[in-house]
Amino acid sequence: MAKYSIKNMxxxxxxxxxxxxxxxxxxxxxxxxxxxxxxxxxxxxxYRQQLQYMIFPAQSDQLKAAKAELLTGLDGMLxxxxxxxxxITGGQxxxxxxxxxxxxxxxxxxxxxxxxGYLIKTALINQKKCIVIAANTDAGVMYGxxxxxxxxxxxxxxxxxxxxxxxxxMYRVLDHWDNLNRTxxxxxxxxxxxxxxxLPGIVDQRYIDYARANASIGINGSVVNNVxxxxxxxxxxxxxxxxxxxxxxRRYGIRIYLSVKFSSPVELGGLKTADPLDPAVKKWWxxxxxxxxxxxxxxxxxxxxxxxxxxxxPQSYGRTHADGANMLADALAPHHGxxxxxxxxxxxxxxxxxxxxxYNEFKPFDGKFKDNVIIQVKNGPIDxxxxxxxxxxxxxxxxxxxxMEFQLTQEYLGFSTHxxxxxxxxxxxLQSDTYTQGKGSAVARVIKGDFNKKLxxxxxxxxxxxxxxxxxxxPFAQANWYAFGRMAWNPxxxxxxxxxxxxxxxxxxxxxxxxxVKKFMLQSRENTVDYMTPxxxxxxxxxxxxxxxxxxxxxxxxxxWNATYYHRADSAGIGFDRTxxxxxxxxxxxxxxxxxxxxxxxxxxxxxxxxxxxxxxxKMRSGRSLWDExxxxxxxxxxxxxxxxxxxxxxxxxxxxxxxxxxxxxxxxQLNEATTWRDACVLYFQTFSKMPIGAAYxxxxxxxxxxxxxxxxxxxxxxxxxxxxx
Ligand code: BDP
Numbered sequence: 001m002a003k004y005s006i007k008n009m010x011x012x013x014x015x016x017x018x019x020x021x022x023x024x025x026x027x028x029x030x031x032x033x034x035x036x037x038x039x040x041x042x043x044x045x046x047y048r049q050q051l052q053y054m055i056f057p058a059q060s061d062q063l064k065a066a067k068a069e070l071l072t073g074l075d076g077m078l079x080x081x082x083x084x085x086x087x088i089t090g091g092q093x094x095x096x097x098x099x100x101x102x103x104x105x106x107x108x109x110x111x112x113x114x115x116x117g118y119l120i121k122t123a124l125i126n127q128k129k130c131i132v133i134a135a136n137t138d139a140g141v142m143y144g145x146x147x148x149x150x151x152x153x154x155x156x157x158x159x160x161x162x163x164x165x166x167x168x169x170m171y172r173v174l175d176h177w178d179n180l181n182r183t184x185x186x187x188x189x190x191x192x193x194x195x196x197x198x199l200p201g202i203v204d205q206r207y208i209d210y211a212r213a214n215a216s217i218g219i220n221g222s223v224v225n226n227v228x229x230x231x232x233x234x235x236x237x238x239x240x241x242x243x244x245x246x247x248x249x250r251r252y253g254i255r256i257y258l259s260v261k262f263s264s265p266v267e268l269g270g271l272k273t274a275d276p277l278d279p280a281v282k283k284w285w286x287x288x289x290x291x292x293x294x295x296x297x298x299x300x301x302x303x304x305x306x307x308x309x310x311x312x313x314p315q316s317y318g319r320t321h322a323d324g325a326n327m328l329a330d331a332l333a334p335h336h337g338x339x340x341x342x343x344x345x346x347x348x349x350x351x352x353x354x355x356x357x358x359y360n361e362f363k364p365f366d367g368k369f370k371d372n373v374i375i376q377v378k379n380g381p382i383d384x385x386x387x388x389x390x391x392x393x394x395x396x397x398x399x400x401x402x403x404m405e406f407q408l409t410q411e412y413l414g415f416s417t418h419x420x421x422x423x424x425x426x427x428x429x430l431q432s433d434t435y436t437q438g439k440g441s442a443v444a445r446v447i448k449g450d451f452n453k454k455l456x457x458x459x460x461x462x463x464x465x466x467x468x469x470x471x472x473x474x475p476f477a478q479a480n481w482y483a484f485g486r487m488a489w490n491p492x493x494x495x496x497x498x499x500x501x502x503x504x505x506x507x508x509x510x511x512x513x514x515x516x517v518k519k520f521m522l523q524s525r526e527n528t529v530d531y532m533t534p535x536x537x538x539x540x541x542x543x544x545x546x547x548x549x550x551x552x553x554x555x556x557x558x559x560x561w562n563a564t565y566y567h568r569a570d571s572a573g574i575g576f577d578r579t580x581x582x583x584x585x586x587x588x589x590x591x592x593x594x595x596x597x598x599x600x601x602x603x604x605x606x607x608x609x610x611x612x613x614x615x616x617x618x619k620m621r622s623g624r625s626l627w628d629e630x631x632x633x634x635x636x637x638x639x640x641x642x643x644x645x646x647x648x649x650x651x652x653x654x655x656x657x658x659x660x661x662x663x664x665x666x667x668x669x670q671l672n673e674a675t676t677w678r679d680a681c682v683l684y685f686q687t688f689s690k691m692p693i694g695a696a697y698x699x700x701x702x703x704x705x706x707x708x709x710x711x712x713x714x715x716x717x718x719x720x721x722x723x724x725x726x
Pocket of ligand 1: 384
């Protein structure tokens with residue numbers, strides 16, 4: 001192939017390439033692993049001076065990957081390649097390893113670091129000042145290396161280091177809702193990155209970069225297929241494909257898991273039943289587990305959605321969730337696999353508040369699950385709404401491992417056109433006090449197993465990843481993937497610290513960028529709550545597609561898919577009474593929580609309509625009527641998008657033109673959609689309140705019927721050919 005040298009190029013060609021470089025400066029593919037050149041030269045010189053030599057014996061695949069990452073990072077940021085050495089001879093040396101790879105480390109690495117922790121410290125070795133990255137395992141080394149690189153990416157000093165860290169949660173897993181035909185349920189960033197057709201022959205570079213990105217934030221598991229599972233995934237030809245992915249993930253410390261369909265023994269195995277107590281069914285699963293482990297010796301286990309939204313499950317055979325989960329757990333136990341059994345269930349036949357159904361079904365089984373079963377519970381009782389109270393199960397199953405399930409993909413948060421930084425949502429849930437063991441029983445402590453050390457622990461995030469060049473559709477949606485990893489590692493980390501790190505690693509260390517952008521990121525989720533579902537409103541989006549506003553929806557397939565079921569607006573007022581005079585869902589919480597949310601004196605405005613039905617003239621803390629307060633929030637929310645976009649406008653020139661422009665355009669779309677939400681909702685609720693929209697506010701652009709008749713075709717995230725209309 002002809003090589004083009006710049007020398008031989010004519011001027012127009014050079015200009016053409018320069019233009020391309022300029023326009024396509026950054027498409028976001030590298031995520032937070034940009035490793036951009038450090039432009040502050042004294043700082044770069046100081047780093048270089050401390051990293052002249054390297055002792056990093058790397059035999060295993062994982063250590064080799066960690067070493068390659070370190071070299072890529074140092075090369076990108078500092079144009080530096082430390083000299084590989086065996087002895088500390090001179091200059092400053094970075095020494096990296098485990099007690100197995102470096103004898104000297106047997107006394108340095110404390111057991112308390114566990115199997116994934118690491119330490120990074122400055123030490124005097126042979127009278128020479130060295131930087132040490134040490135861990136008990138290769139996985140720990142890898143996390144240490146990524147965190148060391150983060151110090152440089154965020155321009156931290158490295159001359160006096162003394163850090164140690166370890167994960168507080170064992171299973172830190174991304175759940176992909178990816179179908180085998182490459183559509184993604186609730187996916188807004190293109191198609192599935194798993195190219196099942198080309199696997200196992202073609203191992204895309206994306207799989208490697210995906211694994212690198214996950215390892216860099218401590219994620220150690222990936223469920224590659226949709227919870228609404230296809231039995232085919234367990235067939236030999238697909239297991240070969242899964243094996244190829246597992247082979248890539250392994251060197252980054254990531255185990256692969258599969259969502260399994262409970263009826264697989266029938267659909268795939270040709271059995272007459274999938275009854276979990278049937279010996280032939282038990283044997284089928286045990287054999288299947290043995291087979292999977294032959295392909296993938298470190299296979300993680302199964303994720304199961306059973307008896308929910310039409311999926312088969314043990315109840316289809318008159319058995320319980322415990323019967324079903326324990327049967328699968330027995331099949332996996334000899335191989336040390338786990339079952340992540342979802343608590344997202346709500347039953348058609350039970351005419352009870354949907355809020356209460358998971359608790360009603362699972363609470364009776366507390367302590368009845370095998371040790372390798374973990375119950376995966378969504379953060380809130382309904383379904384990933386912009387704001388939900390924490391799920392009552394977190395305070396109700398002290399003898400059962402509970403795995404947090406957050407949703408990174410923005411099913412209810414504006415898809416991938418709205419900038420919504422989700423870490424404040426995660427933190428709000430994690431820091432809620434369940435009172436399960438008295439005051440100070442935050443959800444975070446429950447899921448970390450603080451109250452029952454015997455339990456396994458986990459956190460899952462429904463992935464927001466697809467084939468879009470920038471992986472997540474919106475450059476800022478990457479921050480949700482990043483924040484999830486950081487908070488799964490340590491649920492008590494601050495959203496502000498995480499946002500600052502992410503901005504520096506992804507864009508620039510320039511404080512003139514980081515500080516204002518971090519500010520609006522931290523505010524962004526509250527703004528979205530304001531223009532979509534203020535004051536505790538929930539589930540009022542477009543039916544099925546969940547796109548745009550649909551508070552008028554009252555004819556969906558079942559009552560609890562209707563918006564009217566949730567907001568209960570009428571001429572008397574609005575909100576869902578879940579106190580003793582209503583559905584009494586509050587009784588599923590500890591008495592302190594029930595009293596706090598149940599009492600109008602203490603219930604914060606943010607949760608008001610989750611728990612109370614109040615008159616339109618109800619006097620709010622602000623002094624406004626409930627109606628005026630609602631209108632105020634809708635307008636404030638939409639206005640905040642305008643403010644955010646003005647701030648963004650001032651960032652021009654501080655980052656690459658490509659991502660600057662993309663975000664600028666996205667913010668305009670977000671503003672339009674936020675305005676639609678605002679106008680549609682205030683006009684709709686006004687038909688009940690019959691009260692005016694304050695004269696200070698701009699009038700809604702169109703009449704209510706306009707919004708009600710808006711049609712959206714081929715909305716992403718619902719798969720197949722079906723297009724749904726509002
Ligand atoms: C809801 C989604 C649906 C999922 C379901 C689940 O609308 O597509 O299958 O949750 O979590 O949020 O199983």
